Amino acid sequence: MNKVYSVLLCCLFVCLGCSDKSARYHLPTAPDYTQENAWYKELNAKGERQADVFYIAPTCVWDWQDANGNVMHFEDVYNADQREALRPSLELAADIFAPTYNFYAPYYRQITLESWMEGTDTVEERFPYAMADVKRAFDYYLEHDNGGRPFILAGFSQGAKAVVELLKDMSPEVYERLVAAYVVGYSVSERELDYFNTIEAARDSIDTGVTVCYNSVATADAACPVLGKSALCINPVNWKTDGSPAYLNEVATVRVDTKNHVLLVEGFNPEDYYLPSLGDMFPVGNYHLQELTFYQDCLRKNVEQRVRHFLTKNEE
DSSP states (O other): HHHHHHHHHHHHHHHHHHHOGGSSSSSOOOOOSSSSGGGGEEEOOEEEOOEEEEOOOOOOOOOOEEOOOEOOOOOOOTTTHHHHHHHHHHHHHHHHHSSSSSHHHHEOOBBBBHHHHHHHHHHHHHHHHHHHHHHHHHHHHHTTTOTTTOEEEEEEEEHHHHHHHHHHOOHHHTTTTTEEEETSSOOOOOHHHHTTTTOOBSSSSOOSSSSEEEOSSSGGOOOOOOGGGOOOOOOOOTTTTOOOOEESSSOOOOETTTTTEEEEEEESGGGOOOOOOGGGTTTTTBGGTTTTTHHHHHHHHHHHHHHHHHHHHHOO
């Protein structure tokens, strides 16, 4: 009996180990990155001092139903309406990060807004499917489009989470070409910062091979838990980490809360930026949805600074 029991138990473990986890979800058609319609691109680079930007879009789609009535928790990259939902974000990012560089942004089966609203466990369960697309797209870009050029890696919100994962898996040869990684509206944990050599905190406006990270709030208690607690925060206005304030405009100042590692934006009325439909994640005083628009001029200038410093340093 003991022998029979052992065989049955072994078979059970084998079956569990071989189970197809993806069977839990209905997934849309996988993007084919050999095809142009799987990408949003702007090829703006001119002259010899060229660089690329590989950008990963934020969450822009809600749960939806397929033709069979199945609730879908992932974007359909070939659905015209869902692609249109991403377009404003991609256009903004291209204008900020790559007005004079090549801009590559893959469409990917990003997880939906409801996935994030359900909390960290749901995000961590579903996100690997989205990340698998991003990883395939990045590998394709490196092999077929990059051509050995230096590149910026950037993402906002869900896209920033993907940037962190790409950094963890980045080879030394690829990392040598990384100008900087912009993790906007997400977090880098203390463990990630300590463990991965490819994640190094940005300390000023021109250091290279570094990770820029920030999350904007009116007060620290308005931070979004599902985005994680970050060990990194730099002020994208004065590019300092010491808590010294900088004027964003005539009414608002920005400074790093060095205790909580968030960016404190003071001077605005938080109610003006509150979106009730996303209130469960972003309470009054959370400026997540403005992480690019608040600082777009600062970011655009900074990308130029870092690329220029990278190219000059590597020409010496």
